[in-house]
Amino acid sequence: MSKFWFLLTIAAFARYAFAADNGLAITPQMGWNTWNHFGCDISEDTILSAAQAIVNYNLTRFGYEYVIMDDCWHAASRDNASGAPVADSTKFPNGIKDLSDKVHALGLKFGIYSSAGTYTCGGRFGSLGYEGIDAKTYAEWGVDYLKYDNCYNEGRAGTPLISYERYANMSRALNATGRPILYSMCNWGEDGPWNFAPNIANSWRISGDIMDNFDRYDDRCPCTSVIDCKLPGFHCAMARIIDFAAPVGQKAGHGHWNDLDMLEVGNGGMTFDEYVTHFSMWSILKSPLILGNDVTNMTNETLNIITNKAIIDINQDSNGSPANRLWKRSIDGGGDLSLWAGGLANNCYVVALLNTSPSSQTIDIEFSDVFFDQGKQAQSQTYTIYDLWQKDDSGSWGKNLGTVQGSFGNVSVGIHQTKVWRLVPASLPSQRQILDEL
Numbered sequence: 001m002s003k004f005w006f007l008l009t010i011a012a013f014a015r016y017a018f019a020a021d022n023g024l025a026i027t028p029q030m031g032w033n034t035w036n037h038f039g040c041d042i043s044e045d046t047i048l049s050a051a052q053a054i055v056n057y058n059l060t061r062f063g064y065e066y067v068i069m070d071d072c073w074h075a076a077s078r079d080n081a082s083g084a085p086v087a088d089s090t091k092f093p094n095g096i097k098d099l100s101d102k103v104h105a106l107g108l109k110f111g112i113y114s115s116a117g118t119y120t121c122g123g124r125f126g127s128l129g130y131e132g133i134d135a136k137t138y139a140e141w142g143v144d145y146l147k148y149d150n151c152y153n154e155g156r157a158g159t160p161l162i163s164y165e166r167y168a169n170m171s172r173a174l175n176a177t178g179r180p181i182l183y184s185m186c187n188w189g190e191d192g193p194w195n196f197a198p199n200i201a202n203s204w205r206i207s208g209d210i211m212d213n214f215d216r217y218d219d220r221c222p223c224t225s226v227i228d229c230k231l232p233g234f235h236c237a238m239a240r241i242i243d244f245a246a247p248v249g250q251k252a253g254h255g256h257w258n259d260l261d262m263l264e265v266g267n268g269g270m271t272f273d274e275y276v277t278h279f280s281m282w283s284i285l286k287s288p289l290i291l292g293n294d295v296t297n298m299t300n301e302t303l304n305i306i307t308n309k310a311i312i313d314i315n316q317d318s319n320g321s322p323a324n325r326l327w328k329r330s331i332d333g334g335g336d337l338s339l340w341a342g343g344l345a346n347n348c349y350v351v352a353l354l355n356t357s358p359s360s361q362t363i364d365i366e367f368s369d370v371f372f373d374q375g376k377q378a379q380s381q382t383y384t385i386y387d388l389w390q391k392d393d394s395g396s397w398g399k400n401l402g403t404v405q406g407s408f409g410n411v412s413v414g415i416h417q418t419k420v421w422r423l424v425p426a427s428l429p430s431q432r433q434i435l436d437e438l
Contacts, residue, residue, distance in 0.1 A: 021255065022175065024182045025202035027316040028257045029288045031066025031111065033147070036212070036262050036292025040072035040122050043091040044099055051103050053296040060107060062307050063316060064291065066145050066182070067103050068111030074124035083130060084137045085114075100142035111145030112138055116166050116187070117152035126152055127170065135173035135181075143181055146174065150187040163191040164200070171200035184259065184288070188232035189244070194251035194258060203259040203288050207244045208232035210261040212269030214277075214416055215239040215335070215356055238264070238278050239356050245285050249322030252286055258322070259288050266293030266302035276389060277354060277418040279305050283315035284323040284342060284350055284420065310388040310397035311420060319345045323352065326369050331357035337413075341370045349383075349423040355413040364409040370423075380406070382426040389420060398422065 032050055034042045051067045054060065073096070075086040087096045100110040114134060115126040127134045127148070138146060148170055150157075156166050167185055174181045185197050185204040197204035207229075208221050214237060221236035223229035226244035236244075241260050252258045260282055265275045282289060291306060323342030330336050335357030342350050351370055355361050371378035382405045390399035401408075403426050413419050 022180050022182070022202070024180055024255065025257060025288075026254050027318070027320065028286050029066060029145070029182055029184070029203065030063040030290070030312075030316075031068055031109070031145070031288075032064060032291040032295055033068040033070050033111075033262050035070035036210075036264060037267060037294045042069065042072060044094065047099060048102055050295050051106050051108055054108060055106050057295070057298070057303065057307075059295070059307070062309060062312050064289075066109045066111050066290070068113070068145055068147060068290065069099075070113045070147065071115075071120050071122040071149070072124060073113070074120070078125055078130070083133050085125070085127075085130075085134055096143075097141045104142060109144035110142060111147060111182075111184075112141075112143045113147045113149065115149035115151045115153075116170060117150065118154060119152040121149055121151040128152075128154065128156075128166070131169045131173040132176070135170065135177050138174075138181065139177035139179040143179075145182040145184065146170070147184045147186055150190060157187075157190050160191045160196045163187060163193070164196040167193075167197070168200045186259075189226055189229060190232055192227075194248045198251065198253075198256040202255060203257040205259045205261060206248060207241050207261065208236045209234035210241060210264060211235045211237060212264040212267045213237045214270050214274045236261075238270070238274070242281050242285075242354070245281075245287070245322075246325040249285060249324060252320075252322050254320045257286055257288060260285060261287075262290045262292035263306075264292055265305050266291075266298055271416065272301055272305075273414060273417045275302075275305055277416060279308070280311055280352060280389075280418045280420050281340075281354065283311045284340060284352055286315060286320065286322040289315055308388070308397045310386070310422070314344070314350050314388070314420070314422070317344045317350075319343055323350055324373075326372060331355075331359065331361065333358055337361050337363070339365065339369060344422070346428060347425055348428070350420065351423060352418055352420045353411060353413050354418045356416060358415055360412060360414050362410060362412045364407050365411055366407045367405075383423040384426055386422045386424070387419070388422060 103110040117126040183201045185201040189206045193204035218235040221233040323340040326339045328338040340352040367379045386398040
């Protein structure tokens with residue numbers, strides 16, 4: 001009898017442990033979300049115009065596929081009889097099912113928002129206690145993606161187990177519908193979701209909400225480290241979130257990713273080089289790439305950043321390993337210089353040099369640092385190096401800079417700039433051949 005109960009317990013644990021094994025987000029999800037640019041000012045037209053722009057700009061070719069409607073789509077209250085969620089009939093006169101169908105007709109996928117609390121962050125009704133009916137309704141509407149927030153959680157946080165159970169309720173409800181729905185937890189890094197969310201979600205936020213700023217300190221994002229952060233807050237600068245992400249990359253992988261929050265590229269608060277850093281670091285850290293700008297009205301600079309296929313290929317690489325920070329050095333006058341590297345498929349590597357200081361820096365990059373984990377054989381190999389923010393003669397991102405061994409020297413990186421390279425063992429085919437096969 002004791003053996004029977006032991007096996008039953010193991011079976012039950014396995015059922016929950018693999019609840020997020022829905023076949024989705026094998027590589028980090030890509031798409032667009034309403035919140036960063038539009039906030040609560042959304043409607044059917046907002047969603048459909050953005051979806052059409054994604055198609056018109058051919059962003060689907062680069063992997064952008066989810067169109068996610070964030071907060072404030074809700075009616076004043078739920079259906080009185082069933083308790084089911086209801087949409088604002090003024091903003092969405094044809095209903096959410098019709099909207100979802102129209103997004104699908106464009107070859108895209110449709111996402112929706114709720115909160116694991118009594119209310120959403122925008123003050124609409126939340127899903128706490130209504131997980132079953134909400135998941136069922138979302139599936140009937142044809143929803144492909146749920147962003148699930150953390151506002152008004154009634155204090156049901158403070159330990160990983162408490163947060164786990166609250167978020168696992170929605171995971172179980174989504175799985176029970178039988179419809180594959182990507183589950184994106186947005187609990188701001190509270191209670192260390194990287195330790196418990198991989199069992200129940202496809203991605204989880206690691207910090208308070210991003211703001212469209214490079215490095216401004218804000219008391220509303222008070223933590224200096226994500227580990228044991230007691231108040232994730234919001235208004236977190238981009239460079240702060242990168243620091244938060246550095247130690248937790250080890251927890252991410254196929255089907256479950258650290259989410260550094262939605263992209264601000266194109267919203268106007270940062271310079272071109274800062275947005276390049278933003279997009280580069282989100283990519284090499286394997287964060288979901290969810291655009292947060294007005295995709296119906298983009299500059300060529302914005303379009304160039306978000307369609308850099310060489311950088312996107314790093315994010316979507318089949319190896320599924322976030323880059324690691326190898327060292328970080330403080331710079332006189334403020335900021336720091338940091339070296340990052342990560343393994344890619346086909347024994348290739350990504351290397352990035354990030355400068356958050358207010359002055360340009362020039363250094364030699366040593367392979368003893370880059371390949372510290374791989375040992376002396378990797379450190380002594382010859383590599384062909386490609387600069388992923390320069391174009392080659394054909395106009396494709398990833399200029400061949402030649403072969404290097406032991407180090408590549410005299411590397412200059414500008415103010416708030418990031419340089420990213422792909423290193424291909426010289427014995428392998430060229431990057432162009434590798435990329436063509438992806």
